Amino acid sequence: MSVTYIDAIRAAQEKLLREDPRVFLYGQDIGVFGGAFKATKGLAAQFPDRVFDCPISEDAMIGLAVGAAIEGLRPIVEMQFADFSAIAFNQIVNQAATHFYRTGVPIPITVRLPSGGTPGSGPFHSQNMEGIYAQYPGLIVLTPATVADAYHMLIDGVALDDPVIYCEHKFLYRWLKAKTINNEHLPIGQARIARPGKHATVVAYSAMVHEAVRAADRLQADGWEIEVVDLRSVKPLDLDTILASVARTGRLLALGEAFPWGGVTAEVVARVCEHGFHLLDAPPQRLNSRDTPVPYHPKLWASHRPTPESICEALRQLLSF
Amino acid sequence: MSVTYIDAIRAAQEKLLREDPRVFLYGQDIGVFGGAFKATKGLAAQFPDRVFDCPISEDAMIGLAVGAAIEGLRPIVEMQFADFSAIAFNQIVNQAATHFYRTGVPIPITVRLPSGGTPGSGPFHSQNMEGIYAQYPGLIVLTPATVADAYHMLIDGVALDDPVIYCEHKFLYRWLKAKTINNEHLPIGQARIARPGKHATVVAYSAMVHEAVRAADRLQADGWEIEVVDLRSVKPLDLDTILASVARTGRLLALGEAFPWGGVTAEVVARVCEHGFHLLDAPPQRLNSRDTPVPYHPKLWASHRPTPESICEALRQLLSF
Amino acid sequence: MRLQAWPASFYAPPVPTLDLPASTEKFAIDREFLRSAFQSMLLARILENKLSSLYKAGKIVGGVYLGRGQEAVSAALGTALIRGTDVFCPLIRDQAGRTAFGESLLDCTRTYLGSAQGPMRGRDGNVHRGRPQAGMPAMISHLGAQIAVVSGMLFAKRLKGQLEGVVGATSMGDGATSTGAFHEALNLTAVEKLPLVVVVANNQFAYSTPNNRQFACGDLVERARGYGFRGWSVDGTDLIACSTVLREAVRRARHGDGPQMIVAHLLRLAGHGEHDDAFYVPDTLRHGHYGQDCIEVATRQLVANGVASADEIAGWQDQYAADVQRAVAQAQQEAPPDPYREDWTALSTRFPISQ
Amino acid sequence: MRLQAWPASFYAPPVPTLDLPASTEKFAIDREFLRSAFQSMLLARILENKLSSLYKAGKIVGGVYLGRGQEAVSAALGTALIRGTDVFCPLIRDQAGRTAFGESLLDCTRTYLGSAQGPMRGRDGNVHRGRPQAGMPAMISHLGAQIAVVSGMLFAKRLKGQLEGVVGATSMGDGATSTGAFHEALNLTAVEKLPLVVVVANNQFAYSTPNNRQFACGDLVERARGYGFRGWSVDGTDLIACSTVLREAVRRARHGDGPQMIVAHLLRLAGHGEHDDAFYVPDTLRHGHYGQDCIEVATRQLVANGVASADEIAGWQDQYAADVQRAVAQAQQEAPPDPYREDWTALSTRFPISQ
């Protein structure tokens, strides 16, 4: 028996529906069909009045969720792909994100974004938007990398009173498995040492945590001990854990799967340099995807995002300083 | 006789309409009314068939412009406020920005975003979105700080074959004046030393260039010579000029008016640290707006964005290392 | 390259007739409704005139947006709703509806004048105010975006078993109907069968843009059917007409007839904001049917039908002027927000560790 | 907290009658049009069946989306358009329309199979292909977003003085009509009086979502009037009906009658993509009027009316199967894109200095 990343997301939603009458699910094809990725499989049958198929209207979906949140409910909205949240952009960043600041009434909605590239998905079914949403005051942006985090952070995210952008990585859905879901877990806002080391720190999140660990495993053969920090949430960003790691290693590689301009890796490097400059023994490095849309062809896609090879290369360079 | 920043924007559009039959203007209230800020005043009378009032449909406005660009025209679309481009987000980042990469057909549209805060404008008429758009491959993001740049960069931007996000700062519209528009100007992609110095570098853009110069002037009294770099365009970002300045001063403050997570200042600090770590004599610093929506009340607004006082404070701290 | 464009001709809408089903008798409006709606119109006008003066005297920063000429339809909507039960999200030109729905004068003056004690505490201004938990969400500027929020409140009430007898309502201008948000929200609302009343005040212009550059159907009410809304078209200068239609539409929504769309035809009797002299409004419109002031029309209607006397109305005027004066004076005395005491966070969550 | 929901009942649309003005005679369709449209349907079906096999054999990565059951309306549209003159942006289920408009088989197989020589050079895949400068823009995934682009192309042609006799067209599903982009674009198109033909293929489902969770009007064509479009409703399983309506709508758009909306009623005879077995489609629909295969219907129509003989059709089938086989084989032999030879930039501009 094993639990996949998407099983965990489904199980978390089931638990939430069972235990919290304020929770309902709203999204395209999440009812009978169980969602494009089956993250809500069977839930409509179990909770027929609380799982809703809806029109292809991302803007209105988030608008409706905000209204329901004002009334004290805790909607979870599934975007069919993170990319389509571009249609709901205004409602997310201007309606939901500003509401508490403006009115004092918090908006506890959770927006699930199936994120990240998979081979053959192309420019509009592969995007990582955490670095976009994190720029907006009033949003919490979660990026679980493990099965347990997929589960607990969804549950903990729904419990928060603020709007949560929950970025779940499509590549991990079925590939990532755990024996069971551990009950112990860190609170939201705290990063995790995914792999301890002492020669360099890789700060990563979501699927890139696993690529970083793979790269670290390879470098082990050469005697390098690479520490991998899993951010878990990109906003809030746990600078303490990052700085503690950099203090140990003196070297930083910020790793992300999003486009190279700005985004999480820039924020990580900038904060470390601002607050932990003296800890650095070498110029901090970044590795992101390339500065083009995510290409369709698997051969291009594999070169577009960071891979264990390119991470090793970046780390070797970092270690050579 | 003097020319304001908005005069320059108007004059650039007039020149473009006069000299380039491919150019047309599309936007809300830009015809008889001359635009919410009068950036197109009189142009509809002069060019009655090429200046169009349009419905409140930002998404379709950009869609139409993309189609016109495919046909070889060069539309300039005015968003009434940068904030409303959130409605056109999908067409900008997914349609316009990806088109050349996907099809090989470039999309020479220019989207004018009246950006930035003014007292009393509140959360939805004050935003700075350059750090959002710059994350997307395929977009060029211009942020003119001077009257001459407002003019030349609009003209040069329209001449580029790629989609241009032209961020014009509302606070500069009438406040910023020049005797005439100098004909000499830097090409797009090149930053400018707005004020030479040797003790610290402030990298800024748009309205913040002027606040930085003010702060620098104040610190002059204490014997500090602060260099101010005006980025001019945030994407492309002229790292060479920044590094050359940091090489002279050893100290960096990245200054922006946008929200504090990510954005231009993070990208500037991250790149400088990656490529010019050894040039830095002190931890690089950032100063942005606060992590809330832009408040309505002038008293709150004035504390929300960086001011000469807060810039001086940040610089003093930077110089104290 | 030769350039050509199609000729623009100004579109003047016909004076609409009431689009009421069969017998109009059962819609006869009562005295109290008319008196109450009229009082809200009057109070709103007096308040807004004051706001305009304050703006012109430099006492209000940002902008002032008036509902002048639109009071009849706005007040009729607000009067037909039940405060404490219904949800109402007013838009730019709904001072009369706000007043009718029970918003206090102080909420308005405090927000416009930036008192820290207003519902927005200086964080947002002018018409961007509300009390979401009292059934009045606070609009964001992006037009059309509030509609789905109201529907979401209704949707939640249904899930909580509290929708019985409840209506949600919002209004907007002709220009807002061109937004994708309008479309998505109306469609979603109809699919969810929510009791939403949507009022479109077609005041002929969106800022300076005339109807013929905003839409290409004859009357925006023609859109209702395509969404599965019941549609009503009404003369917005006529209080009795507006009251009749709005009360009936709200009644129907309340009793399970589904979502309702009302299009009121009228003219904005002010600039877009008080900074705008509306030079672009042609005289033919100003002097035409829609150029008439709905308050004058209503005064005549009330007096002619014995619903209120001229003396009574004059008395209300005096009283409201004094009320407005007080609300302005109080807001002006109150302290503005203090940046040093703000907590400067947009999150209600306080994370234990560094962010 | 008590939870309740309204009961969901499945909405079965009526079989539409042709909504043609007065006399239908003048719309009589000619032999050549029908033969040509039918050929495109047949070729599309054969091609798509092959794509499905390739997908199931793991030779196509990503997904395969078929137009099975929708060929009649798609081909009728493509056949009514003039390649080299008109603009056509096909959507997900428009293989037949693409073929009719003149897209080569190789453009399709190369894109699906990821050949570097296809129009998208492996950068985008499957239905996201096009040749914008040959009048066929390449859709992005976001539904509804292509409509305004087509209108923009028409708008530009007018500015250049090249709009005379030109039509733009695009199609979409029932689900896409719920997008804000659909609304904004249709309204803008009507305001700009552009000769756009919009085809909505109501195949009863958006992915798995049935019409009753997508819209609440009776027939989506009821939306046309609210935009200022002329509206046509047609049985999408009937090639003669589709050809009649599409040819007439395109003719009208071409001759200054303004924008046209056609709603074709039919059933998607496949899953959303080839990964989907469409278990959610009820048998009543599968076995009802719309469950019939438009190619079978068309075959009967053509044979019965002496437009084509069964032998001819069989001959076409053989020929197309061979053509498809060749196009697939060629694309499969071609090199995929080489990441080491890509320039990895999304900008056409080469800035002289570091970026």
Ligand SMILES: Cc1ncc(C[n+]2csc(CCOP(=O)(O)OP(=O)(O)O)c2C)c(N)n1
């Ligand atoms: C999405 C969006 N685009 C642009 C604006 C700027 N804007 C504010 S009010 C207005 C005109 C609104 O016209 P209408 O909806 O007719 O309402 P009216 O002002 O006439 O009452 C515009 C364009 C906005 N608020 N939202």
Ligand SMILES: Cc1ncc(C[n+]2csc(CCOP(=O)(O)OP(=O)(O)O)c2C)c(N)n1
């Ligand atoms: C804005 C947007 N949201 C969601 C999707 C995901 N999606 C792709 S196709 C589809 C269903 C489309 O249904 P319809 O428009 O009826 O076309 P059909 O597939 O039935 O031909 C959905 C939801 C999308 N492409 N765009």
Ligand SMILES: [Mg+2]
């Ligand atoms: Mg209006």
Ligand SMILES: [Mg+2]
């Ligand atoms: Mg469909």
